[in-house]
Amino acid sequence: MSRSIPALPFLSIALLVAAAAPAKPGRGHPDAGPNPAADACETCHRDATPDVFREWEDGQHGLLLVKCFVCHGSTGRDFAKVPAAQRCQGCHPVQAAATVPAKGRAAKESARCFDCHAPHGLAAPGKPNPHAK
Amino acid sequence: MIVAGVIIETAPGAAPRVAARLLHEPGLELLGGDGDRRLAAMFTGPAGGALEALAERLVHAFPDVIGVFPTYVAEDPEEAAPGAKPARDPP
Amino acid sequence: MSFTRRDFLKASAAASALAGLGLPSDALAASGERWVKSVCRYCGTGCGLYVGVRDGKVFAVKGDRDNHNRGLLCLKGFLLPQIMTAPDRCLRPLVRKGGKLVPASWDEAMALVAARFKAAIAEHGPDSVGFYGSGQGLTEETYAANKLFKAGIRTNNVEGNPRLCMASAVGGYVSTYGKDEPMGCYEDIDHADVMLLVGSNAAEAHPIVFERMARRKQTGRDVKVIVLDPRVTPTSRLADLHISFTPGTDLAILNAMAHVLVAEGLVDEEFVKAHLAFGEGKESNKSWADYVAFVAGYTPARAAEISGARAEDIVTAARWFGEKGRTATSMWTMGLNQRTKGVWANNLVHNLHLVTGKIGVPGSTPLSLTGQPNACGGVRDGGALSHLLPYGRLVANEKHRAEMEKLWNVPPGTIRPENGLATMDLFKALEDGKLHALYVMTTNPGQSLPNVDRWRKALEERRTFLVVAEAFHPTRTSELADVVLPAALWAEKEGVYGCTERRYQLLEQAVKPAGAARPDFDILCDLARRLGHGKLLPWRKPADAWEEILTLCKGTAYDFSGMSRAALKEAHGLLWPLPSPGHPGTKRRYVKGEDPLVPADHPQRVKFYGRPDQRAVVWLRPQQPPAEVADAEYPFHYTTGRIIEHWHTGTMTRNCRELRDANYEAVAELHPDDGAKLGIRTGDRVKITSRRGAETFRARLTPGARPGLVFVHMHDAEHMCNRVTIEAVDPVSKQPEFKICAVKVEKVETA
Numbered sequence: 012m013s014r015s016i017p018a019l020p021f022l023s024i025a026l027l028v029a030a031a032a033p034a035k036p037g038r039g040h041p042d043a044g045p046n047p048a049a050d051a052c053e054t055c056h057r058d059a060t061p062d063v064f065r066e067w068e069d070g071q072h073g074l075l076l077v078k079c080f081v082c083h084g085s086t087g088r089d090f091a092k093v094p095a096a097q098r099c100q101g102c103h104p105v106q107a108a109a110t111v112p113a114k115g116r117a118a119k120e121s122a123r124c125f126d127c128h129a130p131h132g133l134a135a136p137g138k139p140n141p142h143a144k
Numbered sequence: 145m146i147v148a149g150v151i152i153e154t155a156p157g158a159a160p161r162v163a164a165r166l167l168h169e170p171g172l173e174l175l176g177g178d179g180d181r182r183l184a185a186m187f188t189g190p191a192g193g194a195l196e197a198l199a200e201r202l203v204h205a206f207p208d209v210i211g212v213f214p215t216y217v218a219e220d221p222e223e224a225a226p227g228a229k230p231a232r233d234p235p
Numbered sequence: 236m237s238f239t240r241r242d243f244l245k246a247s248a249a250a251s252a253l254a255g256l257g258l259p260s261d262a263l264a265a266s267g268e269r270w271v272k273s274v275c276r277y278c279g280t281g282c283g284l285y286v287g288v289r290d291g292k293v294f295a296v297k298g299d300r301d302n303h304n305r306g307l308l309c310l311k312g313f314l315l316p317q318i319m320t321a322p323d324r325c326l327r328p329l330v331r332k333g334g335k336l337v338p339a340s341w342d343e344a345m346a347l348v349a350a351r352f353k354a355a356i357a358e359h360g361p362d363s364v365g366f367y368g369s370g371q372g373l374t375e376e377t378y379a380a381n382k383l384f385k386a387g388i389r390t391n392n393v394e395g396n397p398r399l400c401m402a403s404a405v406g407g408y409v410s411t412y413g414k415d416e417p418m419g420c421y422e423d424i425d426h427a428d429v430m431l432l433v434g435s436n437a438a439e440a441h442p443i444v445f446e447r448m449a450r451r452k453q454t455g456r457d458v459k460v461i462v463l464d465p466r467v468t469p470t471s472r473l474a475d476l477h478i479s480f481t482p483g484t485d486l487a488i489l490n491a492m493a494h495v496l497v498a499e500g501l502v503d504e505e506f507v508k509a510h511l512a513f514g515e516g517k518e519s520n521k522s523w524a525d526y527v528a529f530v531a532g533y534t535p536a537r538a539a540e541i542s543g544a545r546a547e548d549i550v551t552a553a554r555w556f557g558e559k560g561r562t563a564t565s566m567w568t569m570g571l572n573q574r575t576k577g578v579w580a581n582n583l584v585h586n587l588h589l590v591t592g593k594i595g596v597p598g599s600t601p602l603s604l605t606g607q608p609n610a611c612g613g614v615r616d617g618g619a620l621s622h623l624l625p626y627g628r629l630v631a632n633e634k635h636r637a638e639m640e641k642l643w644n645v646p647p648g649t650i651r652p653e654n655g656l657a658t659m660d661l662f663k664a665l666e667d668g669k670l671h672a673l674y675v676m677t678t679n680p681g682q683s684l685p686n687v688d689r690w691r692k693a694l695e696e697r698r699t700f701l702v703v704a705e706a707f708h709p710t711r712t713s714e715l716a717d718v719v720l721p722a723a724l725w726a727e728k729e730g731v732y733g734c735t736e737r738r739y740q741l742l743e744q745a746v747k748p749a750g751a752a753r754p755d756f757d758i759l760c761d762l763a764r765r766l767g768h769g770k771l772l773p774w775r776k777p778a779d780a781w782e783e784i785l786t787l788c789k790g791t792a793y794d795f796s797g798m799s800r801a802a803l804k805e806a807h808g809l810l811w812p813l814p815s816p817g818h819p820g821t822k823r824r825y826v827k828g829e830d831p832l833v834p835a836d837h838p839q840r841v842k843f844y845g846r847p848d849q850r851a852v853v854w855l856r857p858q859q860p861p862a863e864v865a866d867a868e869y870p871f872h873y874t875t876g877r878i879i880e881h882w883h884t885g886t887m888t889r890n891c892r893e894l895r896d897a898n899y900e901a902v903a904e905l906h907p908d909d910g911a912k913l914g915i916r917t918g919d920r921v922k923i924t925s926r927r928g929a930e931t932f933r934a935r936l937t938p939g940a941r942p943g944l945v946f947v948h949m950h951d952a953e954h955m956c957n958r959v960t961i962e963a964v965d966p967v968s969k970q971p972e973f974k975i976c977a978v979k980v981e982k983v984e985t986a
Contacts, residue, residue, distance in 0.1 A: 051880070051897045052897070074438075074473070075438070075445065075449065076309070076438055076439065076442060076469060077309075080310075080893035080897060081314075084892070084893060085896055086896060100297060101295065101297055101313045102307050102313065103306065104306050105300050147241070147244040147245055148248055149247070149248035149252030149255070150252055151255040151256065160267065164267075175252055178256050179269060182256050184249075184252035184255060185252060186245060186249050215251040215255040216247055216251035217248075218244045218247065218248065
């Protein structure tokens with residue numbers, strides 16, 4: 012299902028193109044467009060990455076407005092494609108502690124959360140529950 | 145190899161400095177503590193007495209360590225050298 | 236993707252070792268890390284959390300899973316660590332010299348403040364000075380200011396931003412039940428069959444309360460959610476029924492719902508007979524028959540005509556709410572409070588619960604959601620408003636004044652018998668040159684007052700000596716100050732916060748104050764000494780003041796005298812009343828068996844002990860329009876509000892990396908149809924003009940907007956929504972009508 016792109020002024024279309032372009036080397040994500048403070052991730056990503064956006068929006072994190080930057084950080088150098096486990100841990104300390112050791116091995120730790128939890132919808136259907144009570 | 149959860153009991157207040165010295169103890173991964181007199185850690189090592197050897201060593205080498213108490217010990221018959229990655233299916 | 240046996244063994248080993256520590260796992264610390272129990276700095280949900288400290292700095296937060304929020308935090312709370320090291324932290328005192336604010340020592344700054352206050356008091360009397368505090372101040376800080384000004388300086392000009400936020404809710408509770416504050420708690424959400432949200436965008440303004448509602452909706456049986464809001468917001472995603480209406484006409488809708496309840500026999504006649512009185516205006520001298528006759532006029536059809544809502548939706552909402560055997564919880568915030576008819580709107584929500592008897596049982600309660608983290612604990616309960624004294628006492632009540640004078644050990648007659656000036660009157664006095672010194676603490680009126688340019692202009696005339704105690708500089712208020720005092724921020728000080736559900740919680744200090752900042756508590760004690768009132772504020776630390784506070788609440792409807800500091804340290808929040816040590820606290824007030832202030836042998840299940848007649852009052856409140864409605868010249872309604880990414884005037888959240896680029900700029904949200912009519916597209920600049928002022932914003936066409944209504948958020952210091960708003964107030968609560976005024980919208984620049 013594709014979403015029709017609304018007719019936007021030229022500048023906003025340029026924004027979309029920029030967002031869809033490959034990330035600059037050394038940067039995780041293009042810096043937000045010319046008016047960063049007035050926009051949010053969804054301004055571009057609703058149309059640039061519609062499946063991912065919809066998965067998030069239809070899931071619990073979307074309903075509860077756990078927005079993109081909570082897990083991914085901000086744009087430019089602050090962007091993290093794979094969130095560190097600390098990002099999950101802040102709100103889910105019990106589950107994170109039960110499966111993740113405290114000393115830092117960021118990528119490996121968050122790989123554990125995402126072993127079972129789909130990256131944006133975040134449900135983990137059919138998986139055994141490894142979280143100690 | 146064996147996998148064990150342990151509580152390391154220290155003299156009151158000594159846990160943080162003992163923890164600092166245990167950071168590089170082979171096979172021992174610190175998990176946390178109460179900030180006062182107990183540390184929680186996970187030990188992985190070859191089967192056959194490695195856990196007992198660890199307990200003895202810590203108690204004798206560190207005056208602040210009162211005891212090393214396993215809370216959980218399990219044997220994983222798959223032999224693996226310490227530090228090797230466990231076998232995993234690709235995501 | 237597999238969880239191998241090795242992984243399992245390791246997880247088990249780790250879990251068992253951690254369990255062996257005998258601590259909740261959140262409190263764990265690897266070497267050098269400490270986790271300090273505290274509370275979120277932001278909204279009135281009051282989420283418990285742990286502040287992670289490493290090398291003397293806050294490096295993380297974790298939700299407290301043993302508190303009501305079950306470990307969850309919203310995105311603002313999650314990003315709190317960054318505010319501590321914000322580049323615009325105010326780190327040293329500033330004094331205005333030659334028109335500019337320059338660094339000064341504490342001694343110089345405080346000496347100047349004391350001198351100017353003393354001079355004003357000597358020349359023009361105690362009422363020529365005032366204090367404007369905050370629902371974000373800690374209870375002990377607010378208490379210190381309240382005592383200093385009312386008992387020391389002897390002026391009742393003690394106000395706070397809850398006047399702009401919760402005063403109408405207070406007025407609603409007090410006029411209905413005789414006492415302020417909700418009788419239910421968050422747990423009622425877990426048992427609600429029906430949730431009625433009016434004038435609340437909880438998904439963005441109270442995210443973790445919204446999470447609890449969502450969980451209830453998702454796991455309960457046939458749970459119905461009704462949302463009354465002119466706008467469709469993220470909150471509406473949870474709604475089974477969303478009712479939009481012309482701003483200001485919700486009184487008609489609420490009355491029409493009551494009409495249906497009466498007409499369809501959904502009232503609880505026994506409850507009505509046993510527990511209710513009826514009133515109009517200020518007198519509770521009406522009868523049930525009068526009430527029935529009154530709501531008879533509010534047919535759903537008439538309400539539909541007035542409001543633009545659909546009659547059948549109003550009927551559905553009423554039927555869902557009133558269905559016998561089902562519980563109902565209402566929640567509301569600024570949509571009802573920030574109105575010239577705010578108290579009336581509050582009364583009408585209470586009415587629905589009272590006539591159906593849906594109150595005081597798990598799942599049935601009218602639960603006002605508090606905006607700020609300590610409006611309840613510090614300002615409302617603590618009595619730090621111009622007409623209040625601590626814990627339910629009134630300035631105007633001679634007996635109450637005498638009680639406080641005795642408790643404060645000051646001579647009889649110390650407390651002035653006339654109310655001080657409410658916030659907008661206080662700033663009017665400033666404008667008139669009658670207020671010579673004002674101390675502002677933890678709030679930003681230079682951005683948050685309605686019709687803000689008027690007050691900024693008055694402040695810029697420099698006839699009032701303005702002291703601003705703030706953690707950040709510049710803010711739109713500190714930039715106007717004569718003295719800026721650097722205040723310690725959140726994790727740098729300790730004290731109590733009291734949130735929406737009567738939950739008092741202790742914020743423990745985690746780190747030292749940055750730079751030369753000092754806790755507001757210390758600053759106020761210092762000022763007291765310099766003004767010669769050191770005996771009134773003799774405390775060395777907030778815990779000392781807390782001991783005194785416990786003596787003031789004893790025997791009142793708030794009685795939390797059992798909440799020792801030690802009890803607060805150990806607990807994850809405690810709900811008052813809690814009248815003796817070891818008492819577990821109170822989930823539901825007025826309910827026999829739950830509320831310790833209801834005698835065990837009371838004949839009925841409920842006792843409304845707040846009023847002498849032991850009854851709650853159903854007030855007959857007609858639909859009346861807001862102070863200013865759209866007309867030919869100003870054809871749009873204008874409303875303001877919050878979004879999830881930011882808090883209030885943005886001084887804290889704009890310092891969080893992720894949030895600076897997330898909807899920080901205030902934009903004008905318009906319905907696409909209005910955009911089409913005016914030739915406006917998303918990204919164009921529009922000028923929004925009211926009779927008072929104008930501001931330019933970028934436009935954003937938003938399908939959920941209501942045609943004829945433009946929404947702008949309050950968080951942007953550069954595009955201030957309040958240059959347009961109206962300062963008209965509710966005559967009882969004196970709370971301004973931020974939510975409704977009339978504007979025109981014109982495109983000024985194409986994107």
